[in-house]
Amino acid sequence: MEHYDLIVIGSGPAGRRAAIQAAKFGRDVLVVERGRRVGGVSVHTGTIPSKTLRETVLNLTGWRERGFYGSSYRVKQDLTAADLRARLHITLNHEVDVLEHQFSRNKVDTVRGEARFVESHMIEVEGDAGEILKYSADKFVIAVGTNPFRPGYVPFDGKFVLDSDEILDLGEIPRSIAVIGAGVIGVEYASIFSALDVHVTLIEPRETMLDFLDKELVADFTHQLRDRGIAMRFGAKVEAIEKHGSADCEIKLEGGRSVRSNVILFAAGRMGATPSLNLDSCGLSVDHRGRLKVDPETFQTEVSHIFAAGDVIGFPSLASTSMEQGRIASCHALGEAAHDPPEYFPYGIYAVPEISTVGMTEEEIKERGIPYECGVARFRETSRGHIMGLDTGMLKMIFSLKTRRLLGCHIVGEGATELVHIGQAVLNLRGTLEYFVENTFNYPTLAEAYKIAALDAWNRMPPLED
Numbered sequence: 001m002e003h004y005d006l007i008v009i010g011s012g013p014a015g016r017r018a019a020i021q022a023a024k025f026g027r028d029v030l031v032v033e034r035g036r037r038v039g040g041v042s043v044h045t046g047t048i049p050s051k052t053l054r055e056t057v058l059n060l061t062g063w064r065e066r067g068f069y070g071s072s073y074r075v076k077q078d079l080t081a082a083d084l085r086a087r088l089h090i091t092l093n094h095e096v097d098v099l100e101h102q103f104s105r106n107k108v109d110t111v112r113g114e115a116r117f118v119e120s121h122m123i124e125v126e127g128d129a130g131e132i133l134k135y136s137a138d139k140f141v142i143a144v145g146t147n148p149f150r151p152g153y154v155p156f157d158g159k160f161v162l163d164s165d166e167i168l169d170l171g172e173i174p175r176s177i178a179v180i181g182a183g184v185i186g187v188e189y190a191s192i193f194s195a196l197d198v199h200v201t202l203i204e205p206r207e208t209m210l211d212f213l214d215k216e217l218v219a220d221f222t223h224q225l226r227d228r229g230i231a232m233r234f235g236a237k238v239e240a241i242e243k244h245g246s247a248d249c250e251i252k253l254e255g256g257r258s259v260r261s262n263v264i265l266f267a268a269g270r271m272g273a274t275p276s277l278n279l280d281s282c283g284l285s286v287d288h289r290g291r292l293k294v295d296p297e298t299f300q301t302e303v304s305h306i307f308a309a310g311d312v313i314g315f316p317s318l319a320s321t322s323m324e325q326g327r328i329a330s331c332h333a334l335g336e337a338a339h340d341p342p343e344y345f346p347y348g349i350y351a352v353p354e355i356s357t358v359g360m361t362e363e364e365i366k367e368r369g370i371p372y373e374c375g376v377a378r379f380r381e382t383s384r385g386h387i388m389g390l391d392t393g394m395l396k397m398i399f400s401l402k403t404r405r406l407l408g409c410h411i412v413g414e415g416a417t418e419l420v421h422i423g424q425a426v427l428n429l430r431g432t433l434e435y436f437v438e439n440t441f442n443y444p445t446l447a448e449a450y451k452i453a454a455l456d457a458w459n460r461m462p463p464l465e466d
Contacts, residue, residue, distance in 0.1 A: 004030045006333060007123065007137040009115045009277070012040025013047075013319040014310030014326035015143035016099060021330040023106040030135060031108055032115040032125055037096045038103070041145040041311070045165040047319045050185075051350050052091045053168065054192050056084050058352065063195050064414070067389025079196065081172050088168070111135075116278040120303060139333040142292060142301075142308040143326055144277065146270035146317070149289075154241055154266050160249055161241065164189070164267045174198060174262035178251055180238060181268030182209035184349050189265055191352040194230050201231040201259050203238065203251065210349070214361040214410040216396060221355060221412050224392055233259065272312045282306060289314070297340060299329035307333045321345055346424050348417035353393060356420035359408035359427045362398055371401040375457025379413050382452065383444035390414055395449040397423065397436075399457050404432040404464075415446055422450055433458060 005027035008019045015031060016038075022029045033040070039048075058064055060083060062075040076083065103110055111133065113125035122136045148163035150156060158166050164185050175198065179190040182204035190202045202225070210218050226232065237254040244250060247262040272290030279286065283303050286292055292301055292308040299307045309325035311317040324341060331338030349355040365372050379385040379393030393413020400407055409423025426435055436454030441447050 001122075001134045001136055002030075004028045004109075004135065004137045006030075006139045006141065006330065007032065007135060008141045008143060009123070010040055010143035010145055010273075010310070010312075011035075011038040011099070011110070012143060012145050012310055012322065014145075014312075014322040014329075015040065015141065016102070016326070017323040018141040018143060018307075018309060018326035018330040018333075019108045020102060020106050021327045022334060023108050025334055025336055027334060029108045030137070031103065031110045032123070032135075033110060033112055034114045036112070038099050038110060039092075039096050040143075041147075041165075045168060046145075048091060048095055049088055049168050050188060050192075052088050053084055054188070054350055054352065056087045057192050057195050060084075061195055061197075063352070065389065067391060079173065081170050084173075085168075114276055116276055117282040118278075120282040120306070138305065140306045141326065141329050141333060142274075142277070142306065142312060143310045143322075144273040144312050146290075146311045147273050148266075149269040149271050150266070153238075155243060156266070157243070160243065160247060160262070161264045161266070164265065164270075167265050170263070174247065176200075176261040177263045177265060178203060178249070178259050178261040179265045179267060180204075180251070181266065182206075182232075182234070183267065183269070184210070185270075186265070186267035188349065188351045189267065190230060191225065194225070194228050195352045199229070199231075199261075201233060201261060203233045203236050203253070203259065205235070205237045207235045209234070210355075212347075212361075213355065213357055214396065214408070215363060217355065217357065217394075217410045217412050220392075220394055221351070221353070224353060224412075231259075233257070270311070270317075274312065298332040298338075299325055300332060305333070316345075316347060318345075318347065320348070342428065344424070344427055346417070346420045348420070350417065353413045354416035355412045356416040357408070357410045358420055358424045359406070360398065361408060361410070365398060365407055370407070372398050372407060373401055373457050373460050374398050375453035375455070377449035377452035377456065379446060379449060382446055382448045384446050384448065387444060388414065388446075393446075395419070395453050397450070397453045397457060399433045399461065401462065404434065404461070406431055406433070406435075413446075419446060419449070422447060433461065 006022045008015045008031045011033040019029045019031045060076045062073045113127040115123045125133045178201045179186045180203045190200050194200045240252040242250045249264045251259045274290045291314045307329040309329045310322035328338045346358040377395045379390045396410045398408040406427045
């Protein structure tokens, strides 16, 4: 039985970063991955595939150019599912190759198979042929990620009724799709299929969606979706799902309404991929969604030598934050110096259009009783926006009236996930309104929206005190 300083279970963003950080400290590290290739959900069914699909759709449909050339404009006529998958496979192969090279260069050992704890310092790994290998370690990082939530009343068939992993293997582009769940994943796929000119119905049992975002941002985003013809059924609980034949599905809603579509995507939540880990044998327990509880500063679980990071610990479940969580967990596990997780990090939603936010929402600022002022800019107010043919998109910044510091930055529109980093830097460096007013931005750029929004706020701010 081989012994390691650290064993990492899972090779997604959190596991990868935890393992490589430990290796850079000169420790012996093993990564256990149950998938056919390293990379985890992020590379194979989550972040990278969905964002690649989005980019492919926007490119091949000519979506970004329709502001100039009309809604009938296409780069490629008669798009097929095969067209969408071609770019996907190229991207995934590249991601896996880069990751395998990183492990090799840093001398991180890897083994493929299903890991489960035998006791708190030992795991066994079952390979494809049923062989059992045992490994022990001083410390562990659990980074197994999540699987789609699959309730029993949903008749999943992998062809017409799909979860968020299966949607990537769709055989052909449907004429209509119903998406159940208006969370991040559901909203992303609903808007991507809408860009393909597929008729989309978005179903959500709650009366609202994306409640962690600034309400003004959600209102703007919702308007854009409705304007494109996406049907929204909020406050609509699903009572039953029936298949009436090939490409004919019916969703029966509470209150008597129903929705028919060719395909159904069920995207209402995910579950921690923990059932196979035999956590009882090492003294750990999970919540109703299979997630582990950790110390938010160190990512240490209830068992002192076992840490956890990434989607398996819950919100925010982002690849970007998972990477940092994995690295910080590895540092604490090995007794090395680690900085605290940042108070504010950017949240990106790769819908069409993109949404990205950092800092406090207007609602959070009100709850804290902080006097504030907002500044808003529309992308159509920028020259770059005109050049790109944009008639939608907005950037909102919130400033403290007392200190004039930036408190929150919220963007919906083209390039939002890139633009947000300017606001992130200013916010985390405790910058003020004056940074945006007094500094020069490249022209013409969408980043000019920062100056426009800052001047909008400045017009209503009290004068600076001497």
